[in-house]
Amino acid sequence: MTALLTGTDRTLGRPHITGVLTRHGGALDADLVVDAAGRNSPVSKMLTDVGAPRPVDDHADIGFRLYTRYFRSTDGTLPTQAAWPLDHHDSVSTITVPGDSDTWALSLAVSGRDQLLRALRRESAGQRAAALYPNVAHWATTGEPITGVLAMSGTESRIRRFVRDGQPVATGLVSVGDAWAATNPQFGLGMAMSMVHAAILRDLVRTTGPGEPEKLALAFDEATHATLAPIHQGLAAWDRHRLAQIDGEISGIPYEPEDPDWNFRQFLEAAKLRDPEILRAMGEVASTLATPDEALAPPGLPERVVRLGTGAPHHPEPGPSRAELLEAIAS
Numbered sequence: 001m002t003a004l005l006t007g008t009d010r011t012l013g014r015p016h017i018t019g020v021l022t023r024h025g026g027a028l029d030a031d032l033v034v035d036a037a038g039r040n041s042p043v044s045k046m047l048t049d050v051g052a053p054r055p056v057d058d059h060a061d062i063g064f065r066l067y068t069r070y071f072r073s074t075d076g077t078l079p080t081q082a083a084w085p086l087d088h089h090d091s092v093s094t095i096t097v098p099g100d101s102d103t104w105a106l107s108l109a110v111s112g113r114d115q116l117l118r119a120l121r122r123e124s125a126g127q128r129a130a131a132l133y134p135n136v137a138h139w140a141t142t143g144e145p146i147t148g149v150l151a152m153s154g155t156e157s158r159i160r161r162f163v164r165d166g167q168p169v170a171t172g173l174v175s176v177g178d179a180w181a182a183t184n185p186q187f188g189l190g191m192a193m194s195m196v197h198a199a200i201l202r203d204l205v206r207t208t209g210p211g212e213p214e215k216l217a218l219a220f221d222e223a224t225h226a227t228l229a230p231i232h233q234g235l236a237a238w239d240r241h242r243l244a245q246i247d248g249e250i251s252g253i254p255y256e257p258e259d260p261d262w263n264f265r266q267f268l269e270a271a272k273l274r275d276p277e278i279l280r281a282m283g284e285v286a287s288t289l290a291t292p293d294e295a296l297a298p299p300g301l302p303e304r305v306v307r308l309g310t311g312a313p314h315h316p317e318p319g320p321s322r323a324e325l326l327e328a329i330a331s
């Protein structure tokens, strides 16, 4: 789609969207246009082109950079699954992602500000770095690489809001999934959140159809912000803390904020592989099967997290210091 089509306004001063124009010049009429055009959806610009106020777009200035290499088994052997797919270390997080057709990926996630770790783009440096993390080293030595190291940035957290001053910026159109909000891909939550979002819209149009476009737009905004926005905010807060923690690891000044949520997350990292009930609770949150409050509801569970996490190292999984990593990838 290249542009939005409009009809008679249904809310004073706000355009009513009645369809889209395709790049071949065809017009597609619709009772409701659903923008599912992903993280870089052009719909905000298209809305202003038809006279709508610009949706509120809140995005982080800096994000993470991912260095990813894909591998394939040569004999059907797959690397042993890591106990948890995401580990955090001094300046680096490791992510192990199983794929189909006997393939898998190993990613190293660093701060977008970290100039020295740009060396991880080189295949030899990436392999030497991976070898330093015992939990995942075998993910880079089993099978054969089928790509070089692929660098990816532009993964900043962002959220758009389509209601301004109590009114929808337009009627006849809603945005779902990443077009509404995109999260740090390290957590692998985007698809689950997008599916929940689509289900919210499905449920809503059963009771409030496109015939009531302003009511539908406001109700969808409200349901979205009651259900999914807290997850997005939690992940965005984690991003800010983690990037600041990495800044501290680069500068050598420890990052020790007085934020109970962040400190509890640190305790969880240390406790998750030492208590099966805590691990299950984290798995439920990571799969959007439960909210953090629901997952931590069993009596005594939060106290166990604090007990196991107190005094534990910031990065409980084995791995190199930043200095050791830099030395290894420089050689």
Ligand SMILES: Cc1cc2nc3c(=O)[nH]c(=O)nc-3n(C[C@H](O)[C@H](O)[C@H](O)COP(=O)(O)OP(=O)(O)OC[C@H]3O[C@@H](n4cnc5c(N)ncnc54)[C@H](O)[C@@H]3O)c2cc1C
Pocket (backbone or CB within 6 Å): 001, 002, 036, 037, 038, 039, 040, 041, 042, 152, 155, 176, 177, 178, 179, 185, 187, 188, 189, 190, 191, 192, 193, 194
């Ligand atoms: C590196 C990385 C790893 C990830 N890993 C995971 C994971 O492990 N688990 C997980 O749950 N999520 C993961 N995610 C997030 C997940 O990919 C997204 O949350 C999910 O794809 C969002 O779905 P969507 O349908 O909203 O958007 P998308 O999947 O981005 O789809 C948008 C579609 O719209 C199309 N489009 C764009 N503009 C136009 C236009 N003008 N006209 C017509 N079509 C258009 C695009 O071509 C695309 O096909 C990851 C993301 C990244 C970047």
